[in-house]
Every structure is written in C-alpha cells, then in structure tokens.
Amino acid sequence: MRLIERGSGSPRVAVVGGIHGDEPAGEIIVERLIADLSVDSGTVQLLIANEPALAAGTRYTETDLNRAFPGDPDSDDYEAVLATRVMQVLKGADAVLAIHTSRSVPPPFAIFSELTEPVRRTVTALPSEYVMDASGLRSTTMDSMLANTVSIEAGKQGSEGAVEFGLECVHAFLRAHGVLHDREPTFTPKQLIKASEEVPKGGGEPRLYYRNFEEIPEGAVFAEDDEYTHRVESEGIVPILASEHGYEDIFGLYGEFDGILEPPEGAANDATEDASPNGEEGTGTGRNVARTDANGNVGTSPEADGS
Numbered sequence: 001m002r003l004i005e006r007g008s009g010s011p012r013v014a015v016v017g018g019i020h021g022d023e024p025a026g027e028i029i030v031e032r033l034i035a036d037l038s039v040d041s042g043t044v045q046l047l048i049a050n051e052p053a054l055a056a057g058t059r060y061t062e063t064d065l066n067r068a069f070p071g072d073p074d075s076d077d078y079e080a081v082l083a084t085r086v087m088q089v090l091k092g093a094d095a096v097l098a099i100h101t102s103r104s105v106p107p108p109f110a111i112f113s114e115l116t117e118p119v120r121r122t123v124t125a126l127p128s129e130y131v132m133d134a135s136g137l138r139s140t141t142m143d144s145m146l147a148n149t150v151s152i153e154a155g156k157q158g159s160e161g162a163v164e165f166g167l168e169c170v171h172a173f174l175r176a177h178g179v180l181h182d183r184e185p186t187f188t189p190k191q192l193i194k195a196s197e198e199v200p201k202g203g204g205e206p207r208l209y210y211r212n213f214e215e216i217p218e219g220a221v222f223a224e225d226d227e228y229t230h231r232v233e234s235e236g237i238v239p240i241l242a243s244e245h246g247y248e249d250i251f252g253l254y255g256e257f258d259g260i261l262e263p264p265e266g267a268a269n270d271a272t273e274d275a276s277p278n279g280e281e282g283t284g285t286g287r288n289v290a291r292t293d294a295n296g297n298v299g300t301s302p303e304a305d306g307s
C-alpha cells in the first residue's frame with residue numbers, strides 16, 4: 001500500500017487506485033496526481049492499494065481485496081490484512097473515490113452502497129450517466145464498508161480512454177468537495193439502477209445476449225450455458241457488469257431502473273451542457289441517457305468485468 005497526502009486540514013478526501021492489480025488505470029491516475037496535484041483547500045489522500053497484485057498484473061494475490069472488507073488483521077491472506085490497513089488510513093474521510101475498470105466497453109458508471117450526502121454529491125458531480133445502488137448486494141466491498149465511498153467503473157481495462165475518463169472523474173470529485181477551486185463544480189441528475197441479484201454461471205460455453213443497461217424484454221433469455229438458461233420474467237430488468245468470461249461463477253448482475261438521483265439541495269445544475277434550448281431538465285425515468293463508453297464506443301460486446 002502506498003499513501004501520499006497533499007494539503008492539510010479539512011475536508012479530507014481520498015482517491016484510491018489499484019484495488020485490483022489487473023486494472024492499471026487507477027494506479028496511473030494516482031501516480032499522475034502524486035506528480036501534479038496542487039490542492040486548493042483541505043487534504044487529499046492518494047492511495048495505491050494492492051502493490052503486489054499490480055506488480056504481478058493479477059486481480060489479487062490471495063483473495064479479492066474488494067471482497068475482503070472490512071478486513072481481518074489476523075488472516076493469512078494478504079488482501080484481508082491489507083483491507084484492514086486501507087480501512088484504518090481512510091476511516092473518517094469526508095469522501096472517497098475508488099477507481100476501477102472493466103474488461104470491455106460498458107458505459108462508465110458509479111457505484112455506491114449507502115446514499116450519504118457526500119455520496120450524493122460525488123455521484124451527481126461525476127461525468128457518468130449511470131449510478132448503481134449496490135445496497136442490496138454483498139457487504140464486503142470497499143464502498144459498502146467505508147462510509148462516503150463511491151466506486152467508479154471508468155472504462156475498458158488497459159485503455160488510455162479509461163485513464164482519461166478516470167482523471168476527469170477525479171477532478172470533478174475534487175471540485176465537488178471543495179478541494180480544487182480551478183472551476184465551479186457541476187452537478188447533474190443521474191439514472192439510478194438498483195442492483196438486485198447475481199446471475200449464476202454453471203459450465204460449458206457461456207453466451208450473453210444483452211449489454212449492460214440495455215433493458216431485457218420480458219420473456220427473453222439474458223444468458224445461458226450448459227447448466228442455466230436465464231429467462232427474464234418481468235419488465236425493466238437490465239444487466240450490470242455482464243460478462244461471459246469475466247467472473248468464474250456469475251454472468252453479472254440483474255438491476256432495475258430506479259428513477260433519477262437528483263443533485264444535493266442547493267447545488268447548481270450544469271446548464272452549459274444541456275442541449276435543450278429551454279434548459280429543460282432531464283428528469284423522469286424515461287430520460288434518454290448516453291450509451292457510449294469512455295472511448296466513445298457504443299458497446300459492441302456484452303463482455304465486461306470489474307468492480
């Protein structure tokens with residue numbers, strides 16, 4: 001674990017990269033911040049989490065760090081002990097942003113487990129359209145165990161686009177929390193997706209038929225292999241982190257559109273990027289959201305992995 005602090009006093013916010021060793025964007029971004037960042041107000045903690053996994057280019061060395069929170073100081077697993085140390089140094093932070101990437105080209109999206117006011121502030125400031133509410137899922141991820149944490153899926157693993165988009169996210173995050181004063185923060189409503197369940201994978205050749213955040217028609221098959229045929233029996237279900245080969249035992253998650261997450265009260269909405277001449281706000285569940293990823297691609301493969 002590598003921790004560098006910039007600035008002093010409050011607020012104290014943190015940017016975390018390298019939770020997964022096979023996702024280089026987070027480490028690159030934190031290294032750039034260590035080299036370049038000048039803090040206008042408060043403290044920024046810059047953390048590169050899993051250095052041995054990054055050196056090996058593997059997701060983890062002994063156990064998945066993002067399934068090991070809050071950690072166990074007595075464990076034999078490197079990542080379980082590491083999770084404890086990460087919790088110790090970041091505990092009490094006013095806001096935390098953790099950077100992840102995925103194996104393919106889903107639209108970038110943010111993830112939270114508990115909607116605190118700092119979390120609302122972070123996600124509505126980020127330049128991604130989608131926000132996943134993971135409160136109904138497992139509680140061993142960093143965003144579920146460390147208060148005020150948001151994770152961002154910044155783009156395709158290993159791509160320059162993910163680094164650029166991730167950096168854009170970090171700057172928006174730092175502005176939103178008053179740490180960077182180079183320009184006014186902007187806040188926009190986001191499409192909320194509530195993650196509901198994991199979709200199990202059995203064996204044989206896995207096949208996926210729908211992309212991330214693409215609504216699966218009622219009665220259609222989302223995914224299948226030799227063991228499972230996952231037919232969707234209700235309306236409004238969308239895949240999240242859908243992947244044929246990204247995970248050993250799941251195809252990804254099912255989620256449902258869950259309305260719009262509005263910016264914090266009193267935060268000025270960004271009017272400059274609104275294409276509507278009347279400044280009409282994009283509210284309501286029928287809101288048309290972008291489906292492009294960080295590279296500007298329109299997602300041609302359902303393959304994805306990350307978080």
Ligand SMILES: [Zn+2]
Pocket residue numbers: 019020023099100101306307
């Ligand atoms: Zn990750």
